[in-house]
Structures are given as structure tokens and as C-alpha cells.
Amino acid sequence: MGSAMNNTVKRAGERWYRASEFAQLTGVTVRALHHYDRSGLLKPSGRTASGHRLYGERDFARLQQVVTLKFLGFSLNQIKEILDRSGFELAEAIRFQLKLLVEKRHQLDLAVEALERVEGILSAGKEPDWESFAKIVEVVSMQNKMEWAQQYYSSEAREAIAERMKIWTPELQAEVDQQWAALIKDVETAISESVDPASARGQALGTRSRELVAGFTGGNPAIAEGLNKLYADQANWPSDFKKPYSDEVSAFFRAAMAASQKQ
Amino acid sequence: MGSAMNNTVKRAGERWYRASEFAQLTGVTVRALHHYDRSGLLKPSGRTASGHRLYGERDFARLQQVVTLKFLGFSLNQIKEILDRSGFELAEAIRFQLKLLVEKRHQLDLAVEALERVEGILSAGKEPDWESFAKIVEVVSMQNKMEWAQQYYSSEAREAIAERMKIWTPELQAEVDQQWAALIKDVETAISESVDPASARGQALGTRSRELVAGFTGGNPAIAEGLNKLYADQANWPSDFKKPYSDEVSAFFRAAMAASQKQ
DNA sequence: CAAACCGTGACGTAGCGTGAATGTTC
DNA sequence: TGAACATTCACGCTACGTCACGGTTT
Numbered sequence: 001m002g003s004a005m006n007n008t009v010k011r012a013g014e015r016w017y018r019a020s021e022f023a024q025l026t027g028v029t030v031r032a033l034h035h036y037d038r039s040g041l042l043k044p045s046g047r048t049a050s051g052h053r054l055y056g057e058r059d060f061a062r063l064q065q066v067v068t069l070k071f072l073g074f075s076l077n078q079i080k081e082i083l084d085r086s087g088f089e090l091a092e093a094i095r096f097q098l099k100l101l102v103e104k105r106h107q108l109d110l111a112v113e114a115l116e117r118v119e120g121i122l123s124a125g126k127e128p129d130w131e132s133f134a135k136i137v138e139v140v141s142m143q144n145k146m147e148w149a150q151q152y153y154s155s156e157a158r159e160a161i162a163e164r165m166k167i168w169t170p171e172l173q174a175e176v177d178q179q180w181a182a183l184i185k186d187v188e189t190a191i192s193e194s195v196d197p198a199s200a201r202g203q204a205l206g207t208r209s210r211e212l213v214a215g216f217t218g219g220n221p222a223i224a225e226g227l228n229k230l231y232a233d234q235a236n237w238p239s240d241f242k243k244p245y246s247d248e249v250s251a252f253f254r255a256a257m258a259a260s261q262k263q
Numbered sequence: 264m265g266s267a268m269n270n271t272v273k274r275a276g277e278r279w280y281r282a283s284e285f286a287q288l289t290g291v292t293v294r295a296l297h298h299y300d301r302s303g304l305l306k307p308s309g310r311t312a313s314g315h316r317l318y319g320e321r322d323f324a325r326l327q328q329v330v331t332l333k334f335l336g337f338s339l340n341q342i343k344e345i346l347d348r349s350g351f352e353l354a355e356a357i358r359f360q361l362k363l364l365v366e367k368r369h370q371l372d373l374a375v376e377a378l379e380r381v382e383g384i385l386s387a388g389k390e391p392d393w394e395s396f397a398k399i400v401e402v403v404s405m406q407n408k409m410e411w412a413q414q415y416y417s418s419e420a421r422e423a424i425a426e427r428m429k430i431w432t433p434e435l436q437a438e439v440d441q442q443w444a445a446l447i448k449d450v451e452t453a454i455s456e457s458v459d460p461a462s463a464r465g466q467a468l469g470t471r472s473r474e475l476v477a478g479f480t481g482g483n484p485a486i487a488e489g490l491n492k493l494y495a496d497q498a499n500w501p502s503d504f505k506k507p508y509s510d511e512v513s514a515f516f517r518a519a520m521a522a523s524q525k526q
Numbered sequence: 527c528a529a530a531c532c533g534t535g536a537c538g539t540a541g542c543g544t545g546a547a548t549g550t551t552c
Numbered sequence: 553t554g555a556a557c558a559t560t561c562a563c564g565c566t567a568c569g570t571c572a573c574g575g576t577t578t
Contacts, residue, residue, distance in 0.1 A: 018577095029568080029569085031567095031568060031569065031570085032567080032568065034568090035567065035568055039567095048576090048577095050575080050576060050577090051575095051576095052576075052577090075566075075567090076566080076567070077566090
């Protein structure tokens with residue numbers, strides 16, 4: 001029953017380990033060994049006549065690799081692929097994994113910072129009302145997005161933004177958000193109705209978007225340039241950064257822009 | 264079928280949102296809303312005659328809280344408790360959560376550091392052989408344990424340890440590990456045979472442990488003291504720090520020590 | 527012979543994703 | 553009336569933990 005026995009040639013004098021012994025030796029649980037066996041990640045190189053698992057030196061080496069890769073945050077499936085198929089993709093996998101972990105750590109950083117601030121309030125003996133509670137989280141993540149976006153703006157643009165921020169109230173923000181939402185909805189409707197971006201109606205939508213953008217840039221070309229760079233580099237956005245509209249809407253805007261410049 | 268309807272008094276003029284609308288508004292998926300509903304975390308405050316969910320302002324506020332707490336890394340169950348039972352335990356939960364996240368981040372730091380080193384090798388155009396691969400992980404985590412343990416030693420002790428480390432080869436380490444393993448096994452056997460720690464056999468075991476410890480401290484009292492502090496503070500050990508022996512074995516050693524001093 | 531160890535199921539966990547089959551709203 | 557949206561099952565996924573039941577080793 002179960003999987004076929006896969007004994008390999010036993011070298012004379014090789015030391016064999018029983019499951020629990022092997023487990024203790026390597027710091028994993030017996031259950032984990034069972035799991036690795038069934039999933040094909042690590043099958044013991046021997047079995048007794050009655051079916052008990054026997055692990056040898058080669059198994060030891062393999063398990064070391066598994067544990068190492070687990071430590072680096074790879075999933076069991078990935079580990080299997082990495083260990084079974086060889087070499088080349090490993091480099092890529094590592095770089096990818098590194099990016100992933102750095103991102104995760106970043107998320108943790110944000111949460112930790114927020115929690116620390118909340119704890120500060122608590123330590124001051126105050127009750128944590130939900131207002132400030134949520135505000136802290138909002139501030140932390142917003143602040144972070146700002147910091148992150150900085151890299152796309154020239155120092156000149158950064159100064160200008162700081163200047164404009166002074167008149168940027170939450171109410172204003174809310175209103176702008178709504179206007180964007182309304183515009184996007186209109187554009188989606190237009191797309192579903194196959195409206196030509198070059199048509200009058202398409203151009204009107206384009207104009208509205210330009211006005212909204214202008215509301216942020218304040219007509220400052222340095223800010224506009226930074227904003228463009230930021231948009232162009234979507235591939236490198238952090239994962240908690242969601243793009244404001246779909247690719248279709250984006251394409252519509254570009255087409256409208258192109259048509260308007262052609263005239 | 265399913266859960267009972269839980270309509271509440273509808274204030275005139277209140278705006279109602281359908282599931283997908285509400286989902287988009289708050290950045291969660293419709294499926295998540297279903298999930299929160301079934302689990303009782305957030306039940307829509309209304310339903311249409313035909314059973315479609317209707318979310319109102321109060322639901323909005325609650326979902327904000329849920330999202331906020333999720334961001335801080337709480338589980339849905341925890342969130343439910345926090346939001347349903349009120350205030351007091353919140354402070355404790357926050358502090359606990361903070362510790363947890365800091366620990367997690369620390370683990371990530373280790374993995375990231377190891378990956379960065381590996382990537383360094385790869386970037387240098389070298390093939391990553393498993394030797395160095397595993398070595399890197401080992402070095403990183405070991406180094407980290409050392410750094411962490413530093414806080415328990417006086418500067419004097421630290422210097423002494425650095426000195427002793429020069430003769431601390433991997434082979435020596437392996438041998439000491441084995442001796443500890445053998446000793447612990449013997450002690451466990453003794454415990455199972457109800458051996459009195461004060462007896463000759465108990466004392467012999469105590470002596471063996473003292474000799475092994477002395478092998479690390481080198482007879483330096485400053486090191487011994489730091490080691491004691493470190494052991495005494497098990498409550499604050501990081502999670503990847505596993506105690507070398509069980510509480511029973513530990514108690515046996517203490518009893519043997521006490522008996523030897525009494526004489 | 528008893529204690530300790532081994533094996534194979536099989537269910538549980540967290541937080542939804544992803545259909546499937548079917549009714550509702552616009 | 554058709555498209556979009558809604559509902560309720562119900563299985564899938566990660567990496568094992570945790571019994572349960574029955575054979576094996578010492």
C-alpha cells in the first residue's frame with residue numbers, strides 16, 4: 001500500500017536512522033518527515049521489511065537543503081522545484097525571493113511603527129479612541145507612501161509639493177477623490193459604449209482628467225514630470241500601492257491625449 | 264436559509280450600498296464580505312426582500328476598524344474579540360502584538376540578510392554551491408544569536424568570550440554538542456528511573472554538566488554569570504532560540520547542584 | 527510482556543480564491 | 553429580455569498538529 005519502496009543500493013557500513021532519531025538530529029518533527037515523504041520532497045532512502053522509514057547520509061544532506069531554503073522563506077513546492085530541476089533558475093528565484101521578503105518586511109515595519117505609536121498613547125494612560133487609532137494607521141501609511149514617492153520627484157518638485165500640501169485639507173482630498181471616481185466611472189461607461197477618444201465626448205473626458213491632474217500639480221511642470229515618472233514605473237510600485245484606474249481607462253486617456261495633440 | 268435576518272432600524276435618508284459597491288468603496292473583495300458575514304465579524308445591517316446584502320454607514324465604520332486591525336496583523340478572531348468585548352484587554356493585546364511583529368520582522372531580517380549575501384555571490388558570477396549556501400545561512404543566524412546574547416554579558420565577559428572563540432572549531436563544537444546530547448539522555452534515563460539527584464549517580468551527572476559548562480566558560484566567572492543571566496531570562500528569548508533541555512532535566516540539574524552545595 | 531516507537535489515515539487550521547448552479551435587478 | 557450582479561454551497565491551498573487505531577521493536 002502507499003508508495004512503492006525506493007530502496008537504493010546500501011553501502012556497507014552506512015549508518016541508518018529511524019524516524020524520530022533523524023527528526024531530533026535535524027530539528028524537524030516526525031510529522032514533518034511524513035509530510036515531506038508523502039509530498040515527494042524527501043523520501044527516506046530505505047525502509048525496513050515492515051515499512052519503517054530509514055534515513056541515511058544522503059537524506060541528511062537533502063534535509064539540510066530543505067531546511068535552509070525554508071529559512072529563506074521558500075514554499076515546499078518551490079523547494080522541490082529548486083532541488084529537482086537544477087541550477088539556472090535558482091539565481092532568478094533568489095532575487096525574486098529577496099524582493100518579496102523585503103516587501104514583506106516593509107509591511108511589517110509599517111505595522112510596527114503604527115503599533116508603537118498606539119502603545120505610546122496607551123502608556124500615557126489614555127484610552128485609545130478609534131478616531132486616533134485609525135488616524136495613526138492612516139498617517140503612518142500615508143507618510144510612507146509620500147516618502148516612497150519622493151524618489152520620483154526632483155528636489156525642486158519636492159519643495160513645490162510641500163508648498164502645495166499646506167492647503168491640502170482632508171475635505172479637499174475627499175472631494176478630489178470623488179471627482180476622480182466619477183470621472184473614472186464615466187470613462188468606463190464611455191469605453192463600454194465604444195466612444196472614440198478623439199471624439200468630442202472623448203476629448204471632454206480627457207480634459208477633465210487633465211484638470212484634475214493640474215489640481216495636483218498646480219501647473220508646476222517639475223511636479224508633472226515626477227508624476228509621469230511615477231506612473232511610468234508601475235512595475236516597481238510596492239504591492240500596497242494600487243493603481244487608481246484600470247489599464248483600459250489608462251489607454252483611453254492616452255488615446256485622448258494623443259488625439260488632442262494631433263490637432 | 265442561512266443566518267437570520269438582522270435588520271436594524273433604518274434611519275430615513277440613509278444611504279445603502281450593495282455588496283460590490285461597498286466592497287469597492289472599502290478596498291476589500293465581495294468574497295471577503297461574505298466571509299466576514301458568515302463568521303459574524305461584520306453582518307450587513309440590512310437585506311433586501313430577496314436576500315441581497317445592504318451595507319450602511321455603521322457597517323462602514325466597523326469595516327474600517329476591521330481593516331485597520333488587519334493591517335496591524337491581528338487575526339480575524341482576535342479582531343472579533345477586540346471589537347465585541349470592549350476596552351481593557353486592548354492595551355494588552357496591542358503590546359503583545361507589537362512583540363510578535365517585532366519578532367517576525369527580526370526573522371525576516373535574518374532571511375533577507377542571508378539572501379543578500381547569496382545574491383552577492385551570484386552577482387559575482389559564481390555558481391552557488393550548496394556548501395557556501397548553507398554556510399551563509401548558518402553564519403547569519405549564528406552571528407545573530409551571538410549578537411543577541413551579548414546583552415547578557417559584561418564587556419569583560421564579552422572580551423573573554425571573543426578570546427575563547429579563537430580556539431572554537433566546528434569540530435570542537437560538534438563534539439561538545441554530542442557530549443551534551445549524551446548527558447541529557449543519561450539524565451532523562453535517570454529521571455525515568457527516579458534517581459535521586461543527591462545520590463552518587465545524580466551527583467555524577469551534575470558534575471558532568473558542570474564540566475561541560477566550564478568548557479564554555481573556561482572557568483571565567485564573568486562568563487559564567489552572563490550565562491546564568493541568559494538562562495534565567497528564558498521568558499524573553501526569541502522564538503527561534505530553543506532551550507537545550509526540558510524543564511525536568513533542568514530541575515534535576517538544579518537539585519543536584521543544591522545537594523552538592525549542602526554537603 | 528510492557529513500553530516505546532512506527533505506520534497510515536483523516537480531520538483541523540486562516541482567510542479567503544475560485545468555480546458552480548441559480549435567482550434578482552436594471 | 554439580456555447583462556450585470558446577487559446568493560449559497562463547497563472544494564482548494566500551506567504546512568504541518570493532533571488524535572485514532574493497530575502493528576513493530578526492544
